[in-house]
Amino acid sequence: MKSKATGQKSVAQATNTRLDRRTSLALYRQMLVIRRCEEQLARSYQAGFIPGACHTYIGQEAVATGVCAHLRPDDAVFSTHRGHGHALAKGVSVRRVIAELFGKATGCSAGRGGSMHLFAPEVGMMGTSGIVAPCILQATGAGYSFKLLKTDRVGVAFFGDGAVNNGAFHEGLNMAAVWELPTLFVCENNMYATEVPFASATRNQDVASRAAVYGLPGVAVDGNDVIAVYKAAGEAISRARAGGGPTLIECKTYRTRPHAEGMRDAGYRTVEEIEAWKARDPIPHFRAHVMATGMASEDECDQIDAEVKTLIEDGLQFAMDSPWPDPATALDHVYSTGK
Template sequence: MDKRSPLALYRSMLLIRAVEERLALSHQQGLVHGACHTYVGQESVAAGVCAQLADADAVFSTHRGHGHALAKGMQPLRLVAELYGREAGCSGGRGGSMHLFEPAIGMMGTSGIVGPCILQAVGAAYAFRLARLPHVGVAFFGDGAVNNGAFHEGLNMAAIWKLPVLFVCENNQFATEVPFASVAGNPSVAARGAAYRIPSFEIDGNDALAVEQAAREAVEAARLGNGPTLLECRTYRTRPHAEGMGDFTYRTREEVERWKALCPIARLRQHLLDLGMATGPDLDAMAAMAAAEAEAAHVAAVASPFPLASSALAHVLAPASATPPEPQPPTRPARTLSFMKATHEALAEAMARDPRIFVLGEGIGQRGGNFATTSGLHAIHGPERLRDTPICERGFVGLACGAAMAGARPVVDFMFADFLLDAVGEILNQVAKMHYMSSGRLRMPVLLRGCIGIGHSAATHHSGSYYSMYAHFPGLRVAVPSSPADAMGLLRTALAGDDPVLFLEHRELLNIKGPVPEGSHALPFGKAAVVREGSHVTVVALALMVHRALHACSVLAEEGISVELIDPRTVAPLDLQTILASVAKTGRLLVVDEDFAHCGIGAEIAAGVANAGFDDLDAPIRRLNGAASPTPYSPTLESALVPDADAIARAIRDLCAE
């Protein structure tokens, strides 16, 4: 049967209804451990849209996503078992109702935070365009999300690049429990799409046939390269926001009853009967079958075991096999390259080898990047792989997330790390968690690169370090190289790996030159460099501080103080072993860190050494950090913030004298 046929839609809607009613009951019985947002009353939207989609088309959904998952083809058992927290669940018990993943059938996740799915659908569409695949990305979202920046940034990017994406707004009139009319400057969602020159249609979402027809036209247009469509489906959820919540503080019983009478399933049933496409008993039998299927899923889900507690930490990062082996010593003599040239070479090489890699950023196209990071690459690879973006960091990081989920390997060139703060929610809530929430099925090779560091009177919006903040979160790798060779080696590893990486380049180091090995040397993450060997004191430093500490080491060597200087190179993972081995030798540790001290990487290193190297310590662990202040502009003020070689030498001297 054509899944777009009215009978197929009807069956799809019946299954959604039956499973939701079973889950509502299970929620009362305590089988659902967390939230359960049912889709009752909106079944026509998921059925009508998903009827147009193949497994390869990617659906990104909301907290109210059971219907989308089932309509996209998820087995009811996989859904029900996930809500029961069982091993047989579609996310292996990692997600629950709000994180339902089945990538094999293009179910790219429901989400507890709704805006990002719009950006991810745009990203998947971008990946399909890049790979010359005829697939489409579909974002389901509610009326609440259209007031979120993600909606506007996503629609704009889809419009300018004419991406194959379908935006489906299920306007059920309440953002959780806030009436949409009360928070919308323009209560027409379709009108907002038109503002971005996206074909936008307001349709009766409870009319399965109307939805099916609109979605069919939109998906066909997308596959033909005619760009995105926005469908505003007016509908209503007839159960509370979430099971167990009160329903009549923000809407009336009468209103709910009125909408129940407009039930999309009843409406389609009447249509089928009117046209003689089925008899009443036929349709009753279909309903009974759907109920039986839901009940069977429940029984099987209850029988499924809970996942083992020991598996709780699986899938935080991609399997280790994805990380490259220990570097081989270069066979040919080193060349001298600048930091910038070294990373450029690594990127150019990777892009030539792997067509899945593309770069997003402001001015990284023809212009070649603010710091010449992509110089000349646009001429080779064209605008699709060197994509100049609007100034919407959240938008294009969210796009990168969706593109990675759909198989591309995005590089986000964000210029200054300060700018990236606009995208922190996308990075931490989406990019970093996606591999885990999909129980290891989605790989997230998102490379986020750009500048950190104080200098050149860049003032406070172009000078932050931030690596400690990102290192705090599981699921991310954070590299902070200090030399051209390290930058090249770590960037190669980042470009070849399957995990999200923040690659942070100190602006004051971009022009330094240093020896770089010939050949494709790659450096593993989590392997520190002993920059200089010594015996009296261990100094750990990153990025620019490595260079200043080196200077201090030379001064101190003349005074008879022998410093061992260690550059961790990556702060996540952090190579504590090398630091511990050094402290075992010297008994003294100073961490020099341009970033703020409070809750910083220096504190993490100090705690690790105090924990595992306590008996090696002959003096307290000391930190020397950048001052806790926004970065001022004037050179005298600016330099007062950052430890210089004199301050480092002083700190080392004091520590050795203790």
């Protein structure tokens, strides 16, 4: 085995790491696109335009942004039910995400999927999922393909703390490690599996430490610090591309909205806890960092904010104007041959 189990490292304090201006502004813009898109989806849900589930990613934007910044369109991302952010960060347009949640023909899954089944394989978005944990195995399988095909592509699984007590986590990490597959496992530990506190679901709440059990590197980072995520993911993805095998990254973060829009968000966490995490919002923190380090002025940041606002408005209008799918196509694509 080339890769070595390094076990858990301390939570990275990476905000001091300097990124270049272009990268910094791209990260800021991407986080903001996710945030504003999610806010719009929440409003659209309340207005009755989204008929099904809508799990927002608000509060966790730094994770998808920091990881996907290193990915190419031919790398494969496998996501969860809370996957709008992953789809956007992987390159699916705002238009196609909003249109999909509206159930329109122009949605990224042509109206077949909704929030929990966002597909855009043309940019390496291999699906969000309504089932917790299979993405771990599928990303392992992508790693298997990419190794067999002798490419430097990588498979990436995003999943929550709810997935790490599932057998797929154990089986996937074990296989990825023993076969040294180019796979990145990104655990977004937001402390609740739906509404079940992580502390009541497992004795060992240190997810990153579990990597050592399977013999792969594991690292924990502040998931609300986009630079920390960016740096850890960069190292892991470079290692995977070079044949060094898989890595587990635990991103400690928090969702500040309910599990899903329209759900009661009480009885399992306190208002104080939510407010404390809102104070650690990754986007204003990073914005302040960008300005404090002189990489961009407030005017430049405002300019990005305005561009993102326009982008979301355009996406919403596109979704509103788009046609419904033709009911005659309901049977299409069950089989590869059409029937």
